[in-house]
Amino acid sequence: VATEVRGGPAIPTRFGRSDAASSEESVESQVGRLPDGDKGVDHLRDIFHPKGFSDRDIVALSGAHTVGKCHSDRSGFDGAWTTDANTFDNSYFKNILEKEYEDETSCKGCPQKKDKGGSGTIMLISDLSLLESPFKEIVEEYAADQDAFFKDYVSAWVKLQENGCDGLRDSL
Numbered sequence: 001v002a003t004e005v006r007g008g009p010a011i012p013t014r015f016g017r018s019d020a021a022s023s024e025e026s027v028e029s030q031v032g033r034l035p036d037g038d039k040g041v042d043h044l045r046d047i048f049h050p051k052g053f054s055d056r057d058i059v060a061l062s063g064a065h066t067v068g069k070c071h072s073d074r075s076g077f078d079g080a081w082t083t084d085a086n087t088f089d090n091s092y093f094k095n096i097l098e099k100e101y102e103d104e105t106s107c108k109g110c111p112q113k114k115d116k117g118g119s120g121t122i123m124l125i126s127d128l129s130l131l132e133s134p135f136k137e138i139v140e141e142y143a144a145d146q147d148a149f150f151k152d153y154v155s156a157w158v159k160l161q162e163n164g165c166d167g168l169r170d171s172l
Contacts, residue, residue, distance in 0.1 A: 003157075009153065014169060015171065038126070059142065077124060
């Protein structure tokens with residue numbers, strides 16, 4: 001719902017996901033569950049491919065960076081990817097292609113890139129690694145066609161939220 005309220009696509013949600021019944025059943029660590037922002041394409045694939053995600057899924061899910069920002073107290077990185085961090089659109093992809101970025105170190109010592117044009121926006125190394133082939137072709141497609149991004153984002157997000165689940169239902 002939050003994605004749609006911010007201008008993005010409606011994302012269907014199915015119900016009945018069972019998570020850990022107790023802390024003994026939960027995962028020990030969050031390490032490797034999300035990609036590190038200071039690594040490139042190989043790392044993105046190492047994180048997502050074993051979970052069944054394609055390169056197209058990786059790029060589509062990266063498009064979630066069109067909203068929100070990095071918080072140094074949580075990730076070590078600091079800043080927003082877009083000038084309107086409350087709107088879900090394809091501006092993240094346009095920024096990757098159109099803006100020029102330079103090296104910067106966050107207040108927590110993490111390497112990131114800042115827009116040379118002074119917009120205050122940032123990109124992580126993992127974001128700019130999407131400029132490598134075959135990712136770049138997908139970035140270019142999404143920058144030119146927001147509807148294509150939205151369609152693929154919905155597909156990848158549903159795959160993400162339903163990953164490893166069976167017996168889900170469409171209504172409560």
